[in-house]
Amino acid sequence: MLADLRVVTSEHLRLLDDRMPGLVTDLLITGSIALDDYRPGMSDIDFVAVMGAEPTPEQLAILPELHQQLPKGPNYDGIYLTSAQLIHPPVSAPQILAGDFDPAKSGGQLTPVTRLELSRYAIAIRGRRPAINVDLDVLREWLRGNLSGYWTKWTLNAGEHLRGLPPAEPIEQYLIIWGVLGPGRLRYTLATGDIISKTGAGRYTAEHYPAWRDLCERAVRARAGEPMAFTAADGVAMTELMQAVIDG
Known part of the structure; x- marks a missing residue:
C-alpha cells in the first residue's frame, strides 16, 4: 500500500506543479488508507486536492489529461475543492471515479461524511489536515x-x-x-x-x-x-x- 500511495501521489503532485504551478496547496488521503483498512487488489486510493482558487476552464481541461498520465495501479479516486469549499461545499466539483473525470460532478465525495473524515482522519501528503466543523x-x-x-x-x-x-x-x-x-x-x-x-x-x-x-x-x-x-x-x-x- 505505501508503495502504491507514494508512487501515485508523488507523480500526481509533480504533474500538477509542472502543468499548473500553485493550483493545489494540499493533497489529502481519505478512505481505507486513512482508516487503516487498505486491502491490496480490492481497495481504492481516495484523495482530496485542495486548491488556492477555483480552476480556470483551461486548467479544468488539463486535469483529465493529467490523470491519464498517472501510473497504473489501484483506482485513484478523488475531488478538487478550494479551501473555502471545504467549509461551504459547492453543489458540484471536479471529481474522478474509476478513471472517469467529471469537471462538475454532484454527489460522489461531496458529502458530510467526507468532511467528517477529512477533519478527523485525513493523511496529509502535502499541507495539513483541515479544521472543519461538521454540523x-x-x-x-x-x-x-x-x-x-x-x-x-x-x-x-x-x-x-x-x-x-x-x-x-x-x-x-x-x-x-x-x-x-x-x-x-x-x-x-x-x-x-x-x-x-x-x-x-x-x-x-x-x-x-x-x-x-x-x-x-x-x-x-x-x-x-x-x-x-x-x-x-x-x-x-x-x-x-x-x-x-x-x-x-
Missing part, C-alpha cells in the same frame, strides 16, 4: 437519506434478483462484501458521530445484529483476501440483514 444534524440527515434512498433501492433490487436464483447457485463475493459491510458504516456513524472502516463496520454489524453474525464474519474474511464461497441463499440473507440495518 452533526446535517450529517445525520444525510445518513438517513442515504439509507432510505440509495441503500433501500439497492437492497430491493438485489433481493429481487437473488430470490430468483437457485439457493445453492454461487454468487460473486463482492456483492456480499458491499451489501454486508456498507449500511453498517452509516448506522455506526448515526450512533456515534464518528467514522468506521468497512472491516470495522462488519464487526459492528455482527455485534448489533447477531442473527447474521456468521455472514458478517465471512464478509470480513473475504474482504481481507481469504477465499470465500457465497451462494444465492447467502445473498438473500444479506438483503434481510441490510433491511434490518436500514430500519435500525
Whole structure:
C-alpha cells in the first residue's frame, strides 16, 4: 500500500506543479488508507486536492489529461475543492471515479461524511489536515437519506434478483462484501458521530445484529483476501440483514 500511495501521489503532485504551478496547496488521503483498512487488489486510493482558487476552464481541461498520465495501479479516486469549499461545499466539483473525470460532478465525495473524515482522519501528503466543523444534524440527515434512498433501492433490487436464483447457485463475493459491510458504516456513524472502516463496520454489524453474525464474519474474511464461497441463499440473507440495518 505505501508503495502504491507514494508512487501515485508523488507523480500526481509533480504533474500538477509542472502543468499548473500553485493550483493545489494540499493533497489529502481519505478512505481505507486513512482508516487503516487498505486491502491490496480490492481497495481504492481516495484523495482530496485542495486548491488556492477555483480552476480556470483551461486548467479544468488539463486535469483529465493529467490523470491519464498517472501510473497504473489501484483506482485513484478523488475531488478538487478550494479551501473555502471545504467549509461551504459547492453543489458540484471536479471529481474522478474509476478513471472517469467529471469537471462538475454532484454527489460522489461531496458529502458530510467526507468532511467528517477529512477533519478527523485525513493523511496529509502535502499541507495539513483541515479544521472543519461538521454540523452533526446535517450529517445525520444525510445518513438517513442515504439509507432510505440509495441503500433501500439497492437492497430491493438485489433481493429481487437473488430470490430468483437457485439457493445453492454461487454468487460473486463482492456483492456480499458491499451489501454486508456498507449500511453498517452509516448506522455506526448515526450512533456515534464518528467514522468506521468497512472491516470495522462488519464487526459492528455482527455485534448489533447477531442473527447474521456468521455472514458478517465471512464478509470480513473475504474482504481481507481469504477465499470465500457465497451462494444465492447467502445473498438473500444479506438483503434481510441490510433491511434490518436500514430500519435500525
